[in-house]
Amino acid sequence: MTELLYDADEEALRGSVRALLVAHAPWQRVLAAVDGGESYDETLWRLLVDQIGVTGLAVPVEHGGAGAGFREVAVVLEELGRAVAPVPFLGAVVATRALLACGESTLLRQVAAAARDVALAVGLATAPDAAPGPVTVGPGPTLSGRVPGVADTAPNGLLLVPAGDGLYAVDAAEPAVRRHSVVSLDGTRPLVDIEFVAAPARPVAVGPAADTAVTAALTAGAALLASEQVGIAQWCLDTTVAYVRQRHQFGRPVGSFQAVKHRLADLWVELTEARAVARHAADRLDAASSEAALAAALAQAYCGPVAVRAAEACVQLHGGLGFTWEHPAHLYLKRAKSAAIAFGTADRHRAALARLVDLPAPGTVDDVTAGHTGR
Amino acid sequence: MTELLYDADEEALRGSVRALLVAHAPWQRVLAAVDGGESYDETLWRLLVDQIGVTGLAVPVEHGGAGAGFREVAVVLEELGRAVAPVPFLGAVVATRALLACGESTLLRQVAAAARDVALAVGLATAPDAAPGPVTVGPGPTLSGRVPGVADTAPNGLLLVPAGDGLYAVDAAEPAVRRHSVVSLDGTRPLVDIEFVAAPARPVAVGPAADTAVTAALTAGAALLASEQVGIAQWCLDTTVAYVRQRHQFGRPVGSFQAVKHRLADLWVELTEARAVARHAADRLDAASSEAALAAALAQAYCGPVAVRAAEACVQLHGGLGFTWEHPAHLYLKRAKSAAIAFGTADRHRAALARLVDLPAPGTVDDVTAGHTGR
Amino acid sequence: MSDHTADGLRALVAAFLRRHDPGGDRLGFLRARFDAGLAWVHHPPGRGGLGAPTDLQAVVDDAFAEAGAPDNQPRRNSIGLGMAAPTLLRHASEAQCQRWLRPLWTGEEVWCQLFSEPDAGSDLASLRTRAVPDGDDWVVDGQKVWTSLAHEARWAILLARTDPAAPKHHGITYFVCDMTAPGVQVRPLRQVTGEAEFNEVFLTGVRIPDTHRVGAVGHGWQIARTTLMNERVAIGGRPMPREGGMVGVLARLWRERPDLRTGGLHEEVLHAWVRAEAARLAALRLRQLIAAGQPGPEGSAVKLSFAELSQRISGLEVELRGAEGLRHDDWTMRRPVEPDLLGRTATYRYLRARGNSIEGGTSEILRSIIAERVLGLPAEPRVDR
């Protein structure tokens, strides 16, 4: 049975993360980092790694981690979304999921010990059911090819690269690994294009095991991103509610106008549902359930658009103020819109659901008798 | 250039039709007719035929008609929709369009002279691009088969029946033509299932000419139904506005609450657009333009859902009253929902548009390189 | 108390079943079950319960069901069980509880609700039915509407204005009205589906003894809010399985009828499925919150989503059926006890679902309640108090 509440440990974890973010990641600092064209906030990331131990949460105790699981990871992501924090946690978790699938104890220990940042070298927009990417293997144990739009990578970290029929570990600091900067829509999750020019690589999985690991990693990404989206939507709702309570127009608080109230009430309903959906997705990941794929597809089919609508409402209901660079709303709008594409857009996840729950598109397999209504 | 306004003749025609309907088709009478399980209102229909000459409007002067055209027909349909009048005018116009395509002067003269009710014997849900129906020809000049859900037919009228590769005229009064009554969702446009049991028939067109005539007729049906839908939506908006102006709750007119105001404002915007779309569709029919098919598909893709939303808003904003049998809102709701299926649902018309304006579905013809984003 | 565990309650049921034959006299069995405190386990002893946690009720119901015992046919007395009983438990006197609770629970006496009035609508507190004291009685005159079960009910919970001079929320008193009393006239109210689930109730000089007043004179509005909260938050007996509601009807139709499929409708079916599954998980989460003793305001979200989804899904089903969607089954005037949303045609579902956003609090009112009570947004300027 899926467990959709937060338990006491999870609430305690949330408290720690939020306190750290309030102290070290106010939005003004996030905006300054984005405006400066930096990659992620290295200082903030070290604090999260060292003080909270976020990289070890999803790593089992036997591999040196905290053994907490993906439900706890999801709580951290809610808070990171709420703060639009520019840290590579989601990418680290996705890579961790791949390493877990491969049983890569050595690397998992490095991750848990925060000795090394690891990321999966696929484009951020990649859906769990996407076709293989463009990197090829050879000659020998080297990789070549260009992977556009990768998030959460460190210049000195480790890259897990799907290539050919395997999954390979590549040291990002190798000269044969070239990073090309990208002007990202979401400056809080900056992307790079990564080019491998016969880069030395070590296989961590080959054949079906590699495919399984990558699919599991991307499924985890889709499932857990939903919690980030819940955090984004929650901030947007909270901030907008606070604003329309104090902003007056026509002698009344803007929040006393019924059209504003009903729009925010509808948003609260959607957020209430998104939270249940996101919790379910995280819970099913931990349960290693056969339902993980379904729950992840549902999560991205539902939660991505909710976060976008929340951010759009936040801009709109702040009026002109929400349209300015000097108000944080645009950070959330860009993060939400970018997140709606990350790990596959909602329509791709609906298509995945159609397969998973047997609601086939017209013209597929059993649909041989389809046709127009006769005259 | 498409002409989207109403000219003076059209406004005069509207005035005459409305006056007649106000006098002879108040909603209480419509409801009583529906509740009594009658077919259409024969008395009202005769008044429209005799006093306004509605059956001659679309028939050119050389065939004994008024030569007014489909723009005028559309104005009559707006008023009939506004009154949810139970008369077979739309079916008569559709049949007239088929006869025009066939150049059937004799029958056109009968139609224009109101000597005979004519209807196309296809199901009301049939889209212009639907595949051929179930009626077969032979032995000899007889027809056999069952056509379900036909609207606007008279027991003693003439049926135009697509069958085999031809279009045939069949006297509905023949014993070999059997009518089976249907419990229709929309009692103001009652349906019957018609069964032909080796019914004597006379071909009015064969081969491609027959197909062209049927397609033209159904295209006209789709295009002109949009004006009926505009009439339905206009009544629903007007009636709801009047109600919420006088109904008080919490010491204020319900129509002073912003959520109600904005919902009605949005409906007014949609209605404004639907009117332009419906006028365009009627105008292009008269112009015999190559754009007729496109304008008709647009009309049903847009106007059908607008009428449904208007009727749904009408029920909702009347509160409990709108949910009762003794208020006319349900007549409009059923007519609007039924009209959204008539001549094909909006999604079928969107699919038709996709072909007409070159926005192909995935996997069609030129879409050979489609695939998932690579990893 | 060790009884107040699932195992403890199962043992109590087993002991009860040893003493009472579930295949014997139905009414006798149900009365005994009430007296044993196994009717509403969270009620106090003597009022059908044991003072046990609410979430253990399901354990008891399951145990009786497994034994093949008769139940109290809860759907035939939904207002009594869902609204009258919680209100009586909280606000009625001991004597009133003794008189009414047992026959209510066993289903011997059906209850209805006389709150809504034609001119009041969502603004319930503007009701005009008045009750005037006369000796030990009150004399009630007025008109009520949207009363389901009125034609089957023995008792009604009734709101009437006892002080026309007081501000509108302060002049209202809560009564229990005998539906068999002289002056109570019930007329069916036909609805868009052609049938009549509801009634209009005309009250003309109806005498109600003061002993049938619930709570203090003038406190009716506060008491009614208890009742209405129960109406809005009630989310049925058991958790809904995936595709358990109308979306299941739609999904099965899609699977069984490839001939109806189009690309456009495919997207709409998928959207509806996603939204329905999200709403189902939110309802499940609300149950878990309630079970954990943290009931939240999510009940309003559940009702809002249910109304929107039932309307959207049934409307979509009518269109998906195409030509078949133009046909209804029957417009005959009938008197059903409850809507048959899963059993009849798509057109019936579509029409009946229009009421889901009106009955039990309109969707507009629910949104305002969420905005004000959950989000803390300011009320609109009030001109009526």
Next chain:
Amino acid sequence: MSDHTADGLRALVAAFLRRHDPGGDRLGFLRARFDAGLAWVHHPPGRGGLGAPTDLQAVVDDAFAEAGAPDNQPRRNSIGLGMAAPTLLRHASEAQCQRWLRPLWTGEEVWCQLFSEPDAGSDLASLRTRAVPDGDDWVVDGQKVWTSLAHEARWAILLARTDPAAPKHHGITYFVCDMTAPGVQVRPLRQVTGEAEFNEVFLTGVRIPDTHRVGAVGHGWQIARTTLMNERVAIGGRPMPREGGMVGVLARLWRERPDLRTGGLHEEVLHAWVRAEAARLAALRLRQLIAAGQPGPEGSAVKLSFAELSQRISGLEVELRGAEGLRHDDWTMRRPVEPDLLGRTATYRYLRARGNSIEGGTSEILRSIIAERVLGLPAEPRVDR
């Protein structure tokens, strides 16, 4: 007057072109065109026009364009041409019109609008910038915001409060402010796209001669409504062809990039196309109404739909592009004269379009205007006047 036909006006333009070389001095040519009454043909003689019907302007513009004559670059002075000029024509004195209209039309002098204030927002009439009389001048202090073109403008139309004691709509006066006057400070206002189309304008002891007041003291609000109506109803120069706006960008992308297509996005593209075409036809119908002398309230519908569509279509385009939709072109702070909705990236369109439902009257305000002025629904209870 036979001039007031399309042929008559074409003849006038032809005669003008014989006297003035369209390839010669640009400014001289434009000034002469104004003086000949061929600038705004519906203006009266002496104010750039001939008193001809409005819809003949297109004939004149076309005739000049065909001759290769320079135009007045209308997009560089959109506020001046679209808002200031109609207001001046209707409310300004003869001397004011003589001073301002010609250089406005020729583009020699760019205009901006100083109406909006940070604390006023949609409730424009609550503005607090004040103007105090001092001899033959007024002294103005306050802060304005959302001022496009302020950094290029020579003149501004300005609303300021001249009677703080009067009800809020009655204490406002309409001025023309010299943007080069001491005390006028313009600061760029950076927006979500990274660039700054707009400005904040700080007015500190700015002296405006009373001769630059437009209309009577205290009548500013009524005059401003003329301006704002022009802002809302203005629907550009020429009818939009099918797929003429953002929907064309989306449709071309769909046609050119089969690799991006999915069934779900196909439906969304079709929905957007249908809605855009409906909005286009409604705008065309509005033009026909205006040309027939029956201007209706449909302008509000056009603006509402434009905002909704530009947001929906650009958002859809970003998703359709998928991985490419994650990339922007440039966040550099720049100072564009107008948005470049068709020229830059999908992400730019998406972000810039967020402003379409805020600038020039929020969509919320427009809906209320439609509800009250078109549908005749009652105003909400007002607590501010």
